[in-house]
Amino acid sequence: MTQTTQQQEKLDVSSDTVLDVRNLSTQFRTQAGVIKAVDNVSFNVKEGEVLAIVGESGCGKSVSALSVMRLVPTPPGEITDGQVLFGGQDLLQLSNDEMRQVRGGQIGMIFQEPMTSLNPVMTIGAQIAEPLMIHKRLSKEVALDRAEELLISVGISDARLKMGDYPHQMSGGQRQRVMIAIAMSCEPKLLIADEATTALDVTVQAQILELLIKVTQESRTALIIITHNLGIVARYADRVNVMYAGKLRESGSAIDVYKKSAHPYTVGLLNSVPNLMASTEGKLDSIEGEIPDLGNLPSGCAFEPRCTFAQDRCRDEDPLLHEVSVEHIAACWEAEKVQGSK
Amino acid sequence: MTELSTSEEATTPRASRFNMPDWLIGLLRHKLSVFGLLVIFFSTFVALTASVIAPYDPLQQDYEKLLNPPSLQHWIGNDYLGRDVMSRLIHGTQISLTVGLLSVIIAAVIGVPLGILAAFYGGWIDATIMRFIDAKMAIPGLMLSMLLLLTLGGSVMTVSFALGFGLSSAQSRLIRSQALSVKEREYFQAARAMGVSNFKLMFVHMLPNSIQPVIVQASLGVGFAILGEAGLSFLGLGVTPPTPTWGNMLSLAFDNLRSAPHLMYPPGIAIVLVVISFSFVGDGLRDVLDPRLRGKI
Amino acid sequence: MTRFLLNRLGQAIIVFLMVSAMVFGALRILPEDPIYSIVGVDSEGYTPAQVAKMKADYGLDKPLPVQYVNWLADFVVGDWGNSFQNGLPVTRMIKRKLPFTIQLALGALVIGVVFGISTGVVAALKRNTKWDAIATSSAMVALALPEFWLALVLILFFSVYLDLLPVFGSALIWQDPAFAIKSSILPWVALGIGGAATLMRQSRSSMLETMGEDFIRTARSKGVPERVVIIQHALRNSLLPVVTILGLRIGRIIGGAIIIEVMFAIPGIGQMSVTALTKADYPVIMAITMISSLTIIIANLITDLAYSYIDPRIRYA
Numbered sequence: 001m002t003q004t005t006q007q008q009e010k011l012d013v014s015s016d017t018v019l020d021v022r023n024l025s026t027q028f029r030t031q032a033g034v035i036k037a038v039d040n041v042s043f044n045v046k047e048g049e050v051l052a053i054v055g056e057s058g059c060g061k062s063v064s065a066l067s068v069m070r071l072v073p074t075p076p077g078e079i080t081d082g083q084v085l086f087g088g089q090d091l092l093q094l095s096n097d098e099m100r101q102v103r104g105g106q107i108g109m110i111f112q113e114p115m116t117s118l119n120p121v122m123t124i125g126a127q128i129a130e131p132l133m134i135h136k137r138l139s140k141e142v143a144l145d146r147a148e149e150l151l152i153s154v155g156i157s158d159a160r161l162k163m164g165d166y167p168h169q170m171s172g173g174q175r176q177r178v179m180i181a182i183a184m185s186c187e188p189k190l191l192i193a194d195e196a197t198t199a200l201d202v203t204v205q206a207q208i209l210e211l212l213i214k215v216t217q218e219s220r221t222a223l224i225i226i227t228h229n230l231g232i233v234a235r236y237a238d239r240v241n242v243m244y245a246g247k248l249r250e251s252g253s254a255i256d257v258y259k260k261s262a263h264p265y266t267v268g269l270l271n272s273v274p275n276l277m278a279s280t281e282g283k284l285d286s287i288e289g290e291i292p293d294l295g296n297l298p299s300g301c302a303f304e305p306r307c308t309f310a311q312d313r314c315r316d317e318d319p320l321l322h323e324v325s326v327e328h329i330a331a332c333w334e335a336e337k338v339q340g341s342k
Numbered sequence: 343m344t345e346l347s348t349s350e351e352a353t354t355p356r357a358s359r360f361n362m363p364d365w366l367i368g369l370l371r372h373k374l375s376v377f378g379l380l381v382i383f384f385s386t387f388v389a390l391t392a393s394v395i396a397p398y399d400p401l402q403q404d405y406e407k408l409l410n411p412p413s414l415q416h417w418i419g420n421d422y423l424g425r426d427v428m429s430r431l432i433h434g435t436q437i438s439l440t441v442g443l444l445s446v447i448i449a450a451v452i453g454v455p456l457g458i459l460a461a462f463y464g465g466w467i468d469a470t471i472m473r474f475i476d477a478k479m480a481i482p483g484l485m486l487s488m489l490l491l492l493t494l495g496g497s498v499m500t501v502s503f504a505l506g507f508g509l510s511s512a513q514s515r516l517i518r519s520q521a522l523s524v525k526e527r528e529y530f531q532a533a534r535a536m537g538v539s540n541f542k543l544m545f546v547h548m549l550p551n552s553i554q555p556v557i558v559q560a561s562l563g564v565g566f567a568i569l570g571e572a573g574l575s576f577l578g579l580g581v582t583p584p585t586p587t588w589g590n591m592l593s594l595a596f597d598n599l600r601s602a603p604h605l606m607y608p609p610g611i612a613i614v615l616v617v618i619s620f621s622f623v624g625d626g627l628r629d630v631l632d633p634r635l636r637g638k639i
Numbered sequence: 640m641t642r643f644l645l646n647r648l649g650q651a652i653i654v655f656l657m658v659s660a661m662v663f664g665a666l667r668i669l670p671e672d673p674i675y676s677i678v679g680v681d682s683e684g685y686t687p688a689q690v691a692k693m694k695a696d697y698g699l700d701k702p703l704p705v706q707y708v709n710w711l712a713d714f715v716v717g718d719w720g721n722s723f724q725n726g727l728p729v730t731r732m733i734k735r736k737l738p739f740t741i742q743l744a745l746g747a748l749v750i751g752v753v754f755g756i757s758t759g760v761v762a763a764l765k766r767n768t769k770w771d772a773i774a775t776s777s778a779m780v781a782l783a784l785p786e787f788w789l790a791l792v793l794i795l796f797f798s799v800y801l802d803l804l805p806v807f808g809s810a811l812i813w814q815d816p817a818f819a820i821k822s823s824i825l826p827w828v829a830l831g832i833g834g835a836a837t838l839m840r841q842s843r844s845s846m847l848e849t850m851g852e853d854f855i856r857t858a859r860s861k862g863v864p865e866r867v868v869i870i871q872h873a874l875r876n877s878l879l880p881v882v883t884i885l886g887l888r889i890g891r892i893i894g895g896a897i898i899i900e901v902m903f904a905i906p907g908i909g910q911m912s913v914t915a916l917t918k919a920d921y922p923v924i925m926a927i928t929m930i931s932s933l934t935i936i937i938a939n940l941i942t943d944l945a946y947s948y949i950d951p952r953i954r955y956a
Contacts, residue, residue: 483894
């Protein structure tokens with residue numbers, strides 16, 4: 001990862017790009033061999049933009065986010081290549097201390113399991129105040145006051161009372177709101193929500209999603225929503241990235257990806273989302289087959305075994321990302337045919 | 343991939359007809375457990391053949407060789423009465439292993455039914471049994487044994503009973519908590535709904551499914567029992583002298599510490615080796631019996 | 640919370656009563672009359688009338704349950720009878736000897752806690768490095784060691800070979816601090832190592848489990864410095880289960896103290912119990928067993944209550 005001249009050149013990104021991930025690769029060493037969880041993935045997010053990264057479990061979307069934050073557990077995991085440009089720096093080149101300041105201070109992250117993501121023996125107020133004291137150097141009293149304001153802003157009633165509560169006294173939805181408050185406390189430029197609604201009740205999911213959008217739009221914070229559920233982001237995402245088996249397969253505006261999908265996997269995902277309006281006759285569509293073993297990927301397109309558009313070429317050559325139309329890329333030899341089929 | 347393995351199977355002749363059971367394979371993969379097992383087998387062998395392999399009579403005194411250091415005729419030397427230390431060590435193995443095994447059996451016999459009864463009936467029966475176990479655990483182990491031995495006198499049986507009585511508390515608690523989770527399982531509730539008798543429910547359904555941690559604990563328990571017996575005979579309270587036990591050998595070594603320090607190593611090392619071996623085997627058993635790990639082995 | 644408190648207190652009382660019954664019962668399993676431990680097996684030198692009178696004096700002529708209740712009632716108000724050996728009030732004897740045992744037990748407990756928890760935490764943080772391997776294997780060996788053998792080894796090296804520390808004799812720390820410490824180091828270490836090993840294993844596994852929890856990842860994602868993550872987030876959670884172990888440790892320490900006191904000639908109640916046992920001095924034995932058990936019951940009660948106070952999930956259930 002030599003940086004000098006390359007870095008000078010490529011730091012010329014468009015001025016409102018908040019995060020620019022280039023050729024990110026992350027792998028894990030396991031007893032079963034080396035697993036390429038993220039393989040040469042590139043994407044970016046602009047200020048105030050909502051980017052959705054979608055794909056099945058194990059496709060590498062969470063690991064990409066953890067790699068950006070450098071939270072990948074490092075004995076088995078390792079970021080092997082790429083650049084993560086943020087705030088004029090390559091995050092992968094920063095020292096641990098410098099990265100620590102970015103985490104929480106400039107990039108916020110919320111996770112999937114609200115039941116276990118909060119410290120059981122610390123009060124809610126203290127946990128929200130903590131990053132404020134670390135990054136904004138607020139005194140304890142000021143931080144706690146600010147924490148209370150944040151609690152109100154995420155929709156927790158009786159904020160004052162709840163400040164002294166412990167996580168187990170709150171419901172899953174409330175805890176997730178607290179997580180949002182924590183992640184947004186230092187006014188980060190980017191918020192990453194990794195499957196933030198997956199573990200919640202369906203009714204609460206919509207509320208939390210709305211809250212996320214509201215809070216990030218108000219402060220023009222870029223938002224990355226990671227999910228396996230295409231349905232929930234349809235309304236909110238500006239751009240959508242589709243990942244499969246560690247690689248980016250399609251990326252474009254939400255409209256392009258939804259209405260003019262250029263990758264068979266995207267088509268499959270969209271077809272398998274239950275439609276409330278559709279008739280309940282017949283089976284729910286699903287994509288046949290299973291996700292491949294990441295330690296044992298074929299040399300051709302990894303989706304080929306499950307693909308209805310597959311040709312002989314797909315088995316031998318792994319398709320590269322190419323432009324299908326303006327700002328819409330896909331990695332498929334049959335992209336035009338896929339688009340035409342809708 | 344699947345085609346390949348069946349053709350291999352068909353063409354490769356089987357080396358032997360002996361198929362090792364899964365748990366044994368898992369156990370053998372644990373190098374420490376193997377070491378432990380070897381030590382245990384060796385000591386059992388020594389214990390069983392003690393009278394045959396001991397070079398001298400352990401009680402035979404020889405006033406000309408008092409407190410001799412190791413020599414060619416007496417590989418570990420002689421104690422304060424001239425007795426051959428190695429023979430005493432060998433015979434002591436008998437006592438230690440017997441007490442160890444008996445104690446654990448008694449602990450299981452006392453502890454397991456109590457635990458199952460408590461789990462099955464619940465309510466005040468459970469509460470009473472649990473308080474009883476708490477009471478047993480509130481008396482320091484050594485003191486409890488001392489009390490019982492005062493009234494019952496010191497012999498292999500009474501020592502085993504005293505130690506087993508103390509060890510049973512852990513067994514009871516373990517099997518009770520396992521049995522409680524079995525109670526929640528559907529197969530148990532189904533059997534109950536079908537009108538299976540209480541006795542059968544407890545001993546045919548609950549017990550076999552809760553027994554695993556008890557087995558692990560039992561293995562560790564042998565170690566504890568051996569330590570306990572050593573402690574008791576060290577204080578002169580266990581098996582009556584002049585029968586050699588590792589504990590009273592250590593007591594004599596203590597008395598002669600300045601003049602014959604070599605006496606304290608053989609019994610001490612023997613105790614540590616055997617106890618740690620049971621500990622290794624216990625750990626190995628735990629890994630093997632843990633259903634979550636079974637698939638991976 | 641108060642309901643929990645009262646509940647636990649009630650349990651403790653029931654356990655105490657059961658212990659008393661067990662202690663009393665243990666000494667009366669056999670049908671032999673305890674009077675013979677005073678007058679000797681053939682009651683030589685005593686006429687039958689004298690024996691009968693002595694029986695009445697000691698209350699040994701009443702039915703067993705009555706004897707039990709009487710004894711228990713006396714015990715609770717502090718009348719622990721007189722020793723069969725020397726006729727002195729048991730309370731006085733115990734009062735003289737108890738401080739030595741307390742000194743020994745506390746020292747051992749402190750060593751166990753300090754060494755055990757610190758090594759355990761460090762071993763967890765440096766998991767799978769050689770430090771961890773050393774610590775874990777040392778703990779395994781330490782748990783297999785009989786305390787008295789460890790004491791023997793220590794005595795051999797530090798007293799016999801190096802002649803640094805005394806073996807016999809002991810002093811109370813507020814009477815003669817220098818000698819007290821010198822004479823207590825070996826007993827403290829011998830008694831405390833077992834506890835250190837147990838606590839080390841427990842805190843190591845507890846710490847490892849905690850470090851793998853989701854909220855640690857959250858703390859890191861907030862940019863919390865690693866040191867704070869370990870202390871504020873991990874330790875505070877992982878040490879909770881260790882607290883419950885402390886109560887059990889006290890029981891083991893009291894048991895081990897008996898042998899250690901005998902070996903190092905420390906005039907504590909452990910040593911007293913062994914002498915009493917060999918002389919069948921029932922009142923002494925029963926009193927010592929009762930207070931030991933009481934100590935353990937109270938210790939467990941305190942640790943339970945402390946745990947429920949420290950863990951907010953229980954305090955604000």
